[in-house]
Amino acid sequence: MRASFYCFFFLFISLTATAQEQKQAKVFAGNGMMNGGPKILDLSYQNLSKLPANAFDQNIYMLILDNNNLTELPNNIANLSNLRALSVRNNNLQDLNQLIIMCKKLEELYLSGNPNLSELPSLSELKNLKIIDVTDTGIHNVPVSIWMLGNLYYFKYTEIKK
Numbered sequence: 001m002r003a004s005f006y007c008f009f010f011l012f013i014s015l016t017a018t019a020q021e022q023k024q025a026k027v028f029a030g031n032g033m034m035n036g037g038p039k040i041l042d043l044s045y046q047n048l049s050k051l052p053a054n055a056f057d058q059n060i061y062m063l064i065l066d067n068n069n070l071t072e073l074p075n076n077i078a079n080l081s082n083l084r085a086l087s088v089r090n091n092n093l094q095d096l097n098q099l100i101i102m103c104k105k106l107e108e109l110y111l112s113g114n115p116n117l118s119e120l121p122s123l124s125e126l127k128n129l130k131i132i133d134v135t136d137t138g139i140h141n142v143p144v145s146i147w148m149l150g151n152l153y154y155f156k157y158t159e160i161k162k
Helices: 002-018 074-079 097-103
Strands: 040-041 060-064 083-086 107-109 131-133 154-156
Touching: 074 097
Parallel strands: 040 060, 060 083, 083 107, 107 131, 131 154
Antiparallel strands: none
C-alpha cells in the first residue's frame, strides 16, 4: 500500500513538472498606429545567430536583439539610417561593427552582458548618442572616443577594482 502511494505520488509530481508551461515573451500591440512610419522591431529571445532580412528595414527606429546568440552585427547595420536605439544585451558579441557610425541618428546603445566585447570602435561621429551601457563586458574604463561625445549623458560600465 505504501509503495503504491509513493509510486503514485512520484508519478503525480513528475507529470506536474513536465506539464508546466514554458514562459514565452509576448507583446501587447497597443491602440496607437504606426502607419508605415518608424517602428520597433523586437527579436529578443529568438536564439538568433544571424539577423533576418526584416531587421534591416529603414523605418526601424528601435531594434531589440537581446538574449540571442549573436557574435557580430553584419555590415547591413549601416543601412538603418533612422535607428535611434539598439539593444544587443546578453549575446556573444566579440566586437561592435565599426559601420555602426553610419547610424547617425543613434541615441541609445545597450551592449551589456557581452563578456567577450572588450573594446568599442570610435563612436565620436555619433553626435546624437546620449546613452551607452557596456556593463558586464570586457570594457572596464571609459574609451577616449567617448569623451568626445558632446551630447552623451550616460556611459555605464563595470569597473574592476584592484
